[in-house]
Amino acid sequence: MGWRPLIGFLIGTGLLTLANGMFNLLVGPIVESRGLTEAMIGAIVATGSLSSLVLRIPAGNAFRSGRATALVMAGTVLAAMGYGLLMASAAPALAVLSALQGAGFAVATTAGMAALMERRPAGVGSGSLMGWYTGSIGIGYALAGFVGGTLADGVGPRGALTAAAGAALVSGWVTARSIRRLRRHRGTVDESGAPPLRGWVRGMPTGVWLGFAIAVYINLVNGGMNAFFPLYALGLGLSLSQIGVLSGIHASLASTVRFGAGPLLSRASYRGVTVAMVGLTGLGVTAVAVPRGFIPLMLLVAMVGSARGVLRVVSGAVVMEAAGSSSRLGGRASGIYLAGLDLGNAVGPLIGGVVAEVAGLRGSFLVLGILPALVFVAVGAALSGRRRSGEPTAARVKPEAP
Numbered sequence: 001m002g003w004r005p006l007i008g009f010l011i012g013t014g015l016l017t018l019a020n021g022m023f024n025l026l027v028g029p030i031v032e033s034r035g036l037t038e039a040m041i042g043a044i045v046a047t048g049s050l051s052s053l054v055l056r057i058p059a060g061n062a063f064r065s066g067r068a069t070a071l072v073m074a075g076t077v078l079a080a081m082g083y084g085l086l087m088a089s090a091a092p093a094l095a096v097l098s099a100l101q102g103a104g105f106a107v108a109t110t111a112g113m114a115a116l117m118e119r120r121p122a123g124v125g126s127g128s129l130m131g132w133y134t135g136s137i138g139i140g141y142a143l144a145g146f147v148g149g150t151l152a153d154g155v156g157p158r159g160a161l162t163a164a165a166g167a168a169l170v171s172g173w174v175t176a177r178s179i180r181r182l183r184r185h186r187g188t189v190d191e192s193g194a195p196p197l198r199g200w201v202r203g204m205p206t207g208v209w210l211g212f213a214i215a216v217y218i219n220l221v222n223g224g225m226n227a228f229f230p231l232y233a234l235g236l237g238l239s240l241s242q243i244g245v246l247s248g249i250h251a252s253l254a255s256t257v258r259f260g261a262g263p264l265l266s267r268a269s270y271r272g273v274t275v276a277m278v279g280l281t282g283l284g285v286t287a288v289a290v291p292r293g294f295i296p297l298m299l300l301v302a303m304v305g306s307a308r309g310v311l312r313v314v315s316g317a318v319v320m321e322a323a324g325s326s327s328r329l330g331g332r333a334s335g336i337y338l339a340g341l342d343l344g345n346a347v348g349p350l351i352g353g354v355v356a357e358v359a360g361l362r363g364s365f366l367v368l369g370i371l372p373a374l375v376f377v378a379v380g381a382a383l384s385g386r387r388r389s390g391e392p393t394a395a396r397v398k399p400e401a402p
Helices: 004-032 038-062 065-082 091-118 126-181 197-203 206-235 240-267 270-287 294-323 327-388
Strands: none
Touching (some): 004 038, 004 065, 004 091, 038 065, 038 091, 038 327, 091 126, 091 294, 091 327, 206 240, 206 270, 206 294, 240 294, 270 294, 270 327, 294 327
């Protein structure tokens, strides 16, 4: 098989995350322009995230190999419909459109990841493939701020959202076409290999739940950082341009490091890499509460961003290995894993906000750096106990070439 279908898939994935990032950038200002209160704005924005979280598991359960292209196309069409925010003014209509965008994004990305898992090209390891896949996601989000802001200033929010909707639709076509051309190289797809719905927790391989736990952890920390780091940095006397540079360093490293994570995973066990990166993340976030200068903060956000990128690849590779060749199991594993990202992104700002109210912004970084890491270690130990008890899992296999 040539590389063109895989490259096309990665381009389609990047286009969808570019569109989603532009929506996230513009939805707040657009809703505010309707004269709604801050609380109503927050509720409308939250409906998108909530619908995405709720749809992950059903989308994964609905996935079959033969439905992959239909689910991707349907998801991108739903997402594009949500970009019609400028056509509505009433709060209920805005909430529905936000929910449509979140639901469509969830369906398309869940089906897309599941399809890629069962179509891994021969000779390409899980770590390398997840590095490329998550790297394309990161690049899409990294470009979203620049593209969305530039378009909004140049042609207005309506033109920017129209461009985002177009990117989502093109993404659906490119990704679906690439999926049809990608051939499965993982053996016979066993449609009966997934556990029944009511047996998910006990029947799902440990590797899937480990990937879920890592996903919750990295986005919990990232969500809290994104919500409160700019406010904290302003309080230290940094300028908005300096804060933008720090955010750009964090996002850029979190994206680009993923492309080189495959070779790292071929030389080290998933366990060692995970422990090291969780330790670096916890140390870096905790230490943010200490320095007051731009250069120390730059080094810390670079460390946290790099660790986040590697953990994103490790988590996806572990899930891919655990899913095996079952189409149904792959769909459900994809839904569970991506739901972990949504859950962490929702919980992180909540934890940071509650702690900041009690102990200040500095205290929120101390808690975000220490508490999630300790909880993750406890969960990881419990999952390791399940593995030692005899449950089959891909955690024993390095996430590299089969």
